[in-house]
Amino acid sequence: MSPDPVTIPDKEEFKINEVCEITGVKPFVLRYWEQEFPELAPAKQPGGQRVYRREDVELVLRIKQLLYEEQFTVAGAKKRLAEERQAATAPPAKLDKTTSDQVQKLRQALANVKRELAEIVEELSS
CATH class of the missing domain: 1.20.5 (Single alpha-helices involved in coiled-coils or other helix-helix interfaces)
Structure with a gap:
């Protein structure tokens, strides 16, 4: 049974605590995923606060789905994301x-x- 769809608030920038609340992922997990998934690279404000874009939140949700629901390893999730990016940019x-x-x-x-x-x-x- 798949979980209820997540609603992302209608805004473009999110702080780490907002991303954690939306995605149900702890801050240390997000920071770890930033190291493992180069495409997940939130901007940092002058004080060091992470600022996630809407696309980052969507990516966190996709990574969570791959790791937790579909039971991929981190390496497998990286490979799947790369395949999805390639398929999205490949000519028909x-x-x-x-x-x-x-x-x-x-x-x-x-x-x-x-x-x-x-x-x-x-x-x-x-």
Whole structure:
């Protein structure tokens, strides 16, 4: 059973105690994750206070999900995050001739179904 979705307040910057409250992760765990996951790099104010961006909070939630719910190791979570980043930035795969033909056939079949449904609706409404 998956936990209830977390609602992140509608703001762009969060202090460490706010992130802890939102994510349910202790401050020492966040600091450890900052060392292990380079993409989790909150800015620091002149006094040394960490300031997390909304994207950082989302990343903390994803790391928590990978480690606690999906039971990844830290190394496994790093690898999964890298794969997700790569997939998000990868150009779409080109379709080969066979796949392209299949897509065209499916589009034609859907167009036929749409046309038939429109005819049925017209008959029912008259």
